[in-house]
Amino acid sequence: GQNIDQPTEMTATEGAIVQINCTYQTSGFNGLFWYQQHAGEAPTFLSYNVLDGLEEKGRFSSFLSRSKGYSYLLLKELQMKDSASYLCAVRDEEGNAGNMLTFGGGTRLMVKP
Amino acid sequence: DSGVTQTPKHLITATGQRVTLRCSPRSGDLSVYWYQQSLDQGLQFLIQYYNGEERAKGNILERFSAQQFPDLHSELNLSSLELGDSALYFCASSVGQVDGYEQYFGPGTRLTVT
Numbered sequence: 001g002q003n004i005d006q007p008t009e010m011t012a013t014e015g016a017i018v019q020i021n022c023t024y025q026t027s028g029f030n031g032l033f034w035y036q037q038h039a040g041e042a043p044t045f046l047s048y049n050v051l052d053g054l055e056e057k058g059r060f061s062s063f064l065s066r067s068k069g070y071s072y073l074l075l076k077e078l079q080m081k082d083s084a085s086y087l088c089a090v091r092d093e094e095g096n097a098g099n100m101l102t103f104g105g106g107t108r109l110m111v112k113p
Numbered sequence: 114d115s116g117v118t119q120t121p122k123h124l125i126t127a128t129g130q131r132v133t134l135r136c137s138p139r140s141g142d143l144s145v146y147w148y149q150q151s152l153d154q155g156l157q158f159l160i161q162y163y164n165g166e167e168r169a170k171g172n173i174l175e176r177f178s179a180q181q182f183p184d185l186h187s188e189l190n191l192s193s194l195e196l197g198d199s200a201l202y203f204c205a206s207s208v209g210q211v212d213g214y215e216q217y218f219g220p221g222t223r224l225t226v227t
Contacts, residue, residue, distance in 0.1 A: 033215070042115065042203060043156070045215035087156060099144060099207060100169040101216065103156040 002026045004104035006088050011110045012078055020073045020107045022088030031091040033101060034062050034073045038084045046073065046086075075109075083111045116140065117219035119204050125225045131192040134222045138185055138206030144168065145187040146207075146216055147179055151200035162187055163209075194226045 003025045012018040024032070031050040035043035047055055049064035049071060061074040073086055085106040092100050116139035126132055138145050147159040158171035162181035173179075176194075181187045191198060201223050205216035 040201075042218035042220050044115070044218070048215065089156075099146070099161060099209070099216070100158050100171060101146075102158065105155045 002090060002092070002102040004088055004090055004102060006086075006104040006107045008105065009108045009110070011112060012075075014078055014080060014111055014113050016078050017074065017076050018078060018109065020075070020086050020088075020109065022071045022073070022104055024069050024071075024088070024090050024104075026069075026090050026092070026102070028092045029066065029090060032062075032064055032071050033089040033091065034060075034071075035087040035089065035103075036084050037087055037106065043087055078111050080111050080113070083109060085109070115217040115219060117204060117206050117217050119202075119219040119222050121222060122220065123223050123225075125227065126194060127227055128194055128196060130194050130226075131190065132194065132224065134189040134191070134202055134204075134224075136187045136189070136204030136206075136219060138187070138204075139217055142206035142208050142217070143185065144207045144209060144216075145181055145185070146205040147173075147187070147189050148203040148205065148218075149200045150203060150221075151197075154200075156203070159189070191224070196226050199224055199226045 006022045034046040037043040047062035059076045087106045088104040089101040118137045143164045146161045150156045159173040161169040179189045201221045203221045204219045207216045
């Protein structure tokens with residue numbers, strides 16, 4: 001089975017940096033995704049990690065440690081439009097479950113002026 | 114705009130009824146996924162099809178079924194609807210079946226069962 005934990009809510013200030021953590025215990029692992037979802041809208045892809053280390057993409061970075069079952073999403077220079085839910089998702093082992101993603105409950109980030 | 118389309122956008126129906134949700138993947142994508150998102154359950158994977166064949170199955174209820182047609186569009190059928198089936202239903206698509214890259218999500222169908 002899959003168990004994915006992330007904080008339910010976080011608050012940060014415009015212009016600041018925020019780190020959203022995700023821990024997972026899964027029967028198999030073949031990659032971790034971060035998605036952004038504004039209320040009532042579709043999730044949109046932010047990042048993908050399959051090897052340990054940091055992936056940087058503009059203001060957003062994502063880190064993975066497979067041995068610790070841990071990832072974080074780092075958002076820099078926060079903007080008001082970054083207020084959204086951030087979903088951590090783990091992909092099961094290739095060949096076992098297609099391309100099935102198991103999502104955490106999401107972290108609702110509120111950016112304040 | 115992800116390129117994935119879903120219809121209808123909203124659907125209101127009564128308990129016991131049956132509905133069909135439709136999804137057209139992005140041009141060139143062969144995999145289609147269905148997800149359910151309710152307030153208390155988060156985003157839950159239901160089922161994946163790849164080029165017409167079922168590829169992976171999540172916790173999809175027996176009252177629910179899906180298929181992918183030769184033109185690659187997909188339909189999710191929900192029958193004997195219950196109040197608890199009220200949720201946002203998302204379709205997503207990707208190029209491959211185990212490609213490990215991003216799934217592109219459609220705008221969703223909001224189902225309300227009264």
